[in-house]
Amino acid sequence: MIEQLGDIPAQLLALDGDKEDFRLHFWEVDASWKLERQLTFKEPGTPSWLAMAEGDWDKSLRLAGEMRAGRREHQRELDRCGIVQRRIRFVCEPPTPYLQWELHLLMMWAELGEAIRILPVEAAAPRETRAALPEVVVLGHHSASPVMYDIQYTDGVLSGARKFTDGDLIDVCRREIVEYWEMGEDLLQYFPREIVNLPPPTPQGV
Template structure:
C-alpha cells in the first residue's frame, strides 16, 4: 500500500500548516513510525548540513554534536510523555553525501533513545517498479485517532505534506513500515561497521 500512497486522495498541507498539525498530533500520540527512503535532501536551515554542503566536514560534525543537548531535552520530554519513536532508514552503499551526514545525526538520536534501523534500498526494489516509496510518518500505534503524513519536498527541501486520517489505511501502512523496521539492522551496529570510518564526503551536487 505504501507504493500506492501518492495516488490516493489526501489533505494537502503547506509547510507551516504541516508543522503545526504535526506538532499538535505528535504530542497526543503514543508512538511515531517514520519511513525514510530518499537518499538526498537539502536542509538549508540546519547549520551542520550547510557546513557539510560547503565542504567543511569537521565543522559539520562539530555542529552535529552540538545538537545533542537539545535532542537530549527532547528525548526526556518524549520519555515523560511515554512516546516511542521508531524509524526505518533506507541506505545505499556507498552512501550519498547527505546520507553519510544524516547517519551521523541519527546515530546521536539513537544513542539518546530513538529506535532506528536501516535497510539497503535494493531490498525494496520489487516495490518500486513505478516510483520509489514515499517519505511517511505515522503518529499513533494504539491511539484511537492516528494520523499519517506523506512528506513532500520541492527540489529536496521540505515543503509540506499530505495528511491521511482513514484508520484502515493508516493501520495497513503502519504494518508495512513496521515490517521493514523489524527486518532492519540497528543503527547502533550498522554505523560503526559501515559509516564511522568513511572518508569525508565530497558534496558535489548537494
C-alpha cells in the first residue's frame, strides 16, 4: 500500500504548515515510524551538509558533532514522554555522498537512543513496479488517532507533506514499514563495518 500513497487523496501541507502540524501531533503519540528510501537529498539549511557538499569533510564532521548536544536534549524529552522513534533507512553500496553524510548523523542519533535499522535498497524492489517508495512518517503505534505523512521534496529539498488520517490506511502502511524494520540490520552494527572507514565523499556543489 505504501507504493500507492501518491494515488490516494490527502491533505497537502506547505513546508511551514507541515512542520507545525507535525509538532502538534508528534508529542501526543507513543511512537513514530519513519521510512527513508531516497538516496540523496539537499539540506541547504544545515551547516554540516553545506560543508560536505562544498568538499570540506573534516569541517562537516566537526559541525555534525556539534549537533549532538541538542539531539541529546531531544532524546531526553522523548524518553520523558515515553515516545519511541524507529527508522528504517534504505542504503546502496557504495553510498551516495548524501547517504554517507547522513549515516554519520544517524549513528549519533542511534547512540543517543533512536532505534535505526538499515536495509539494502534492493529489498524495496518488489513494491517499486512504478516508482521508488515514498518517504513516510507514521505517528502513533497504539495511539487512538494516528497520523501519517508522505514527505514531499522539490529538487531534493524538503518542501512539505501530504497528510493522511484514515486509521485503516495508516495501519496497513505501518505494518509494511514494520516488515522492513524486521528485515533490517541495526545501524550500530552496520556503521562500523560499512561506513566509518570510507574515504571522504565527492563534493556536490551547492
